[in-house]
Amino acid sequence: xxxxxxxxxxxxGWLSLGFAFLYLPIVALVVFSFNDSAIPNQWRGFTxxxxxxxxxxxxMLGGLWLSLQIALFTACGAxxxxxxxxxxxxxxxxxxxxxxxxxxVNAPLVMPEVVVGLSLLLMLVxxxxxxxxxxxxxxxxxxxxxxxxxxxxxxxxxxxxxxLNPQLEEAAMDLGARPHQVFxxxxxxxxxxxxxxxxxxxxxxxxxxxxxSAFLSGPGSTTLPLVIFSxxxxxxxxxxxxxxxxxxxxxxxxxxxxxxxxARNERQRSAELAAAGRH
Amino acid sequence: xxxLRRWFFGxxxxxxxxxxxxLVFFLFPFLIVGKISVSEMEVVSFKDVVTFSDGVLQLTLKxxxxxxxxxxxxxxxxxxxxxxxxxxxxxLCLFIGYPFAYFMARAKPSHQPVLLMLVxxxxxxxxxxxxxxxxxxxxxxxxxxxxxxxxxxxxxxxxAGLITTEGKLxxxxxxxxxxxxxxxxxxxxxxxxxxxxxxxxxxLEAAADLGxxxxxxxxxITVPLSKAGIIAGSMLVFIPCVGEFVIPExxxxxxxxxxxxxxxxxxxxNNDWPMASSVAVxxxxxxxxxxxxxxxxxxxxxxxxx
Numbered sequence: 310x311x312x313x314x315x316x317x318x319x320x321x322g323w324l325s326l327g328f329a330f331l332y333l334p335i336v337a338l339v340v341f342s343f344n345d346s347a348i349p350n351q352w353r354g355f356t357x358x359x360x361x362x363x364x365x366x367x368x369m370l371g372g373l374w375l376s377l378q379i380a381l382f383t384a385c386g387a388x389x390x391x392x393x394x395x396x397x398x399x400x401x402x403x404x405x406x407x408x409x410x411x412x413x414v415n416a417p418l419v420m421p422e423v424v425v426g427l428s429l430l431l432m433l434v435x436x437x438x439x440x441x442x443x444x445x446x447x448x449x450x451x452x453x454x455x456x457x458x459x460x461x462x463x464x465x466x467x468x469x470x471x472x473l474n475p476q477l478e479e480a481a482m483d484l485g486a487r488p489h490q491v492f493x494x495x496x497x498x499x500x501x502x503x504x505x506x507x508x509x510x511x512x513x514x515x516x517x518x519x520x521x522s523a524f525l526s527g528p529g530s531t532t533l534p535l536v537i538f539s540x541x542x543x544x545x546x547x548x549x550x551x552x553x554x555x556x557x558x559x560x561x562x563x564x565x566x567x568x569x570x571x572a573r574n575e576r577q578r579s580a581e582l583a584a585a586g587r588h
Numbered sequence: 589x590x591x592l593r594r595w596f597f598g599x600x601x602x603x604x605x606x607x608x609x610x611l612v613f614f615l616f617p618f619l620i621v622g623k624i625s626v627s628e629m630e631v632v633s634f635k636d637v638v639t640f641s642d643g644v645l646q647l648t649l650k651x652x653x654x655x656x657x658x659x660x661x662x663x664x665x666x667x668x669x670x671x672x673x674x675x676x677x678x679x680l681c682l683f684i685g686y687p688f689a690y691f692m693a694r695a696k697p698s699h700q701p702v703l704l705m706l707v708x709x710x711x712x713x714x715x716x717x718x719x720x721x722x723x724x725x726x727x728x729x730x731x732x733x734x735x736x737x738x739x740x741x742x743x744x745x746x747x748a749g750l751i752t753t754e755g756k757l758x759x760x761x762x763x764x765x766x767x768x769x770x771x772x773x774x775x776x777x778x779x780x781x782x783x784x785x786x787x788x789x790x791x792l793e794a795a796a797d798l799g800x801x802x803x804x805x806x807x808x809i810t811v812p813l814s815k816a817g818i819i820a821g822s823m824l825v826f827i828p829c830v831g832e833f834v835i836p837e838x839x840x841x842x843x844x845x846x847x848x849x850x851x852x853x854x855x856x857x858n859n860d861w862p863m864a865s866s867v868a869v870x871x872x873x874x875x876x877x878x879x880x881x882x883x884x885x886x887x888x889x890x891x892x893x894x
Binding site: 313316320321323324327328330331332333334335337338341350351390391393394396397398399400401404406408410411412413414415416417418419420421422423424425427428429431432435452455456459463467468471509510513516517519520523524534537538541542544545549553556557560561564568572 | 599601602603605606607609610611613614615616617618620621624684687688690691692694695701703705706707708709710712713714715716717718720721722723724725727729730731732770773774802823824827828830831832833834837838848851852855856861864865868871872875879882883886887890
């Protein structure tokens, strides 16, 4: 079936407009971070002063450091828990409470964050009353982010596990590999890409989270998004544009690099498979 | 012993570790919220529902908060408005996202990974910062505001009741819905694309051979086959939008009340934990049906992949 010429142009137009809509705010953030005016939406000339100011901004830098630590721990924890959850859902089709389990894995993806944040906080407060532990701070924020991150990681890893050819694992087992050997030597290398993708995704989800952090943070544990949010609430602020530009640059480099590596691995693997097939 | 060890280190642990984690940190907290929503308020705290005094176990339940929520028209209207804004966002996302995902899935196979990456990339950069950027774009003199006013579209928005005064776009229902559509559009596009890209195009060829126009084939074959994607995408947009807080706080105005903001204010400004809990319980009741639909389709999509 051949698509008509107008159809093709309509499609291209729709995609272009859609991408323009998605990227307009990002372009504006970057452009106005170099704007020589305290009101960052009208161009007054080029400057780097907001970046210089950012380098001295203790509140922002402290928030950034805390957020990076939490994001690192969240990403690592969420990939482990997410892998286990994905495994349980893909490999074991029958166990008690499976419906409840799959519901609990998927629900944090859509559950309004105010509800998750409030309920988690009230539970932690009750626990703290009973045991005197934990204080609100980095640990409690981490638990909240871990919950959200596990759900994201499980979805990403699950879809990869589902696509795996089970014959490869069966073949390994037939050749005498023990279950844990099959996991470490066969399954894990094959889902490695999705583990990297899940790690990066949960890292950014944690680095970006406002609502859960607001509920779960205590005095002295103000994450970067909380600093940005409190400034953004008051109005437009060029220092926010500067920090945004830095985040965008780092994320763009990271994502492009990661997908290039993944694409290269994929090519290598298919070349190897093709070579193996010829013999 | 051997069996016990295998169970403990193998299948058992794989299921139990995430299961227990989610039970303790996801399900159990909801029960606590339910309990606190019916407890008496004390200063910056709440009273225990069950107290033990003079050898008598006392159960004090206070349903006052729920009575208040159902009787106070402000709460009722706020819940209604939240559902309306979420529904509007969902419909707009579907309207923009379906053709978008469709054309992506029908693009040259060599272009598709790049297009997919371009949809994902904004998703990886901070959502908070992108919402903040719309503030700059929509206030007087911003790029988007200038374009909209220059094209005379603000009259259309005024006629539609989305803004209240000509030329003022920020802190209106318009800026709120725009921000939510912008934020949640990738959540609509990605499941739809995943669904449409897998479709067997030979079905369309068969339809064409049998005399169907492309338009008929689209409505009778493509759309029904993408039902799972439509439902997954719509729920991914609708459910979180009902309780959205950051977007109404940054882009909404005084007249765009949303329930996520009310909950936030009850908790952080009024320090009324039982009331905030009651608001949360009612919110969960409102989204429980969409949530069940989402879970059902999510599970089905994951089972039927192979």
